[in-house]
Amino acid sequence: MHHDDSRSETVTLRIHRFAPRPQRDRDRARGGSPFARKSSPFGDSGSRSARRTRGKQWVQDYQLEVRPDDTLLDCLLTIKREVDPTLAFRYSCGHGMCGSDAVAVNGTPTLLCKAKVRDWIQQLPGAAHDDEGFRRTGDVDDEAQPGTPKHPVDAPSGGTIELAPLPGFPVQRDLIADIDSMLEQITRLKPYLIADGTLATTVDGKVDVFEYLQKPEQLAQYETLTTCITCGVCEGACPVYAGGEAFIGPAALINQARFVNDSRDMATAQRLEAIDSADGIQACQSVRACSRECPVGIDVGEEIWQLIAKVKEREV
Ligand code: SF4
Ligand code: FES
Structure with missing residues (x-):
C-alpha cells in the first residue's frame, strides 16, 4: 500500500x-x-x-x-x-x-x-x-x-x-529529569579500565605499543555493553528503580558488567564486591522491563542475570 x-x-x-x-x-x-x-x-x-x-x-x-x-x-x-x-x-x-x-x-x-x-x-x-x-x-x-x-x-x-x-x-x-543520581552511582563504581599496567615491550625493553591487547573473541564479551548511552530509559522502565526502592539501578549494573566482562580489567573481584549489597544487584527482581526499552538494543535484564551468576559464583 x-x-x-x-x-x-x-x-x-x-x-x-x-x-x-x-x-x-x-x-x-x-x-x-x-x-x-x-x-x-x-x-x-x-x-x-x-x-x-x-x-x-x-x-x-x-x-x-x-x-x-x-x-x-x-x-x-x-x-x-x-x-x-x-x-x-x-x-x-x-x-x-x-x-x-x-x-x-x-x-x-x-x-x-x-x-x-x-x-x-x-x-x-x-x-x-x-x-x-x-x-x-x-x-x-x-x-x-x-x-x-x-x-x-x-x-x-x-x-x-x-x-x-x-x-x-x-x-x-517540564520534561527535564534530574539524572545526577544515576551518573553519581556509575561514577562511584569506577567506570574506567583498571588494567595491570603491563604494556607490551620490545626485546630491548622499550614499550612496544601503548595498548592493552585483546583478541576479537575477548572484545565480543563486552562490546555491546560499550554502546550504552546512559540515557536512563532502563531505569525509568524498571519497576524497582522507578518505584522508588533503594536500588543502584540497571544502568549502573550495565556499566559495571562492561568492565567485569573485559579481559583487560583487573578489578573484577572488587567490582563484584561493590555491587553485592541489598541496594545493589540483590535488589534486582529480574522483571526484565529494562530489556524491552533499551534504545541501543542491549538485553539489559540478561546481562544483569549473568552478572548475578558471577556474584554468586564468587560466593561459593
Ligand atoms: S536503556 Fe540501554 S542505553 Fe539506556 S542506560 Fe539503559 S542500558 Fe544504557
Ligand atoms: S538527542 Fe541525543 S539521543 Fe536523542
Whole structure:
C-alpha cells in the first residue's frame, strides 16, 4: 500500500509540565542546611525522592500539524519555536547518540529523537491504521522495535501523544529529569579500565605499543555493553528503580558488567564486591522491563542475570 508520509494530521501533545518554586522559597521550605544529604551505600540510590523539588504541576495540551515520520523531538522543537517558548526539554545530538532526551511517552520511557509520531499516536480503541501510515490504538505489533508503544490508552479522536518526564527521577522542569543520581552511582563504581599496567615491550625493553591487547573473541564479551548511552530509559522502565526502592539501578549494573566482562580489567573481584549489597544487584527482581526499552538494543535484564551468576559464583 502506498503511504504518503508528507500528509500532515492534527495531533494533540499532552505534556506534563512542572515549574519549580523559586530558589529562595525552596531554601526557606528546607529550613536546614542546603548541604544535608541522606546517606546510603550508593549515596543517592535510596534518596532520589529527597531531591524532589517542590513546584507547580499541570498538564498542557498543544495541537500541532505533524507528519507520521516526524519525531517527537521535531514536535517539541516546533512548539518551542512557534507556540510556547517556555516549554522545557533536553536534547543534544538529535539522533540517538547522546542519551539526553529520555522521557515517558504514553507511559513508556523512550528517546524523543527516536520516537516517531506514527508509532505513538493514540486514538479511540478499535480504530485501525489509515492509508497515511498513522498507527491507531490497539494496533501494536508484538514484534515492534525497541521504543514502539506498548501501553495504548483511550484518547480523543484526532490523536493524542502523552509526554511526561522520565520516571524514577526528580523533575527539574517540564520534561527535564534530574539524572545526577544515576551518573553519581556509575561514577562511584569506577567506570574506567583498571588494567595491570603491563604494556607490551620490545626485546630491548622499550614499550612496544601503548595498548592493552585483546583478541576479537575477548572484545565480543563486552562490546555491546560499550554502546550504552546512559540515557536512563532502563531505569525509568524498571519497576524497582522507578518505584522508588533503594536500588543502584540497571544502568549502573550495565556499566559495571562492561568492565567485569573485559579481559583487560583487573578489578573484577572488587567490582563484584561493590555491587553485592541489598541496594545493589540483590535488589534486582529480574522483571526484565529494562530489556524491552533499551534504545541501543542491549538485553539489559540478561546481562544483569549473568552478572548475578558471577556474584554468586564468587560466593561459593
Ligand atoms: S542500558 Fe540501554 S536503556 Fe539503559 S542506560 Fe544504557 S542505553 Fe539506556
Ligand atoms: S538527542 Fe541525543 S539521543 Fe536523542
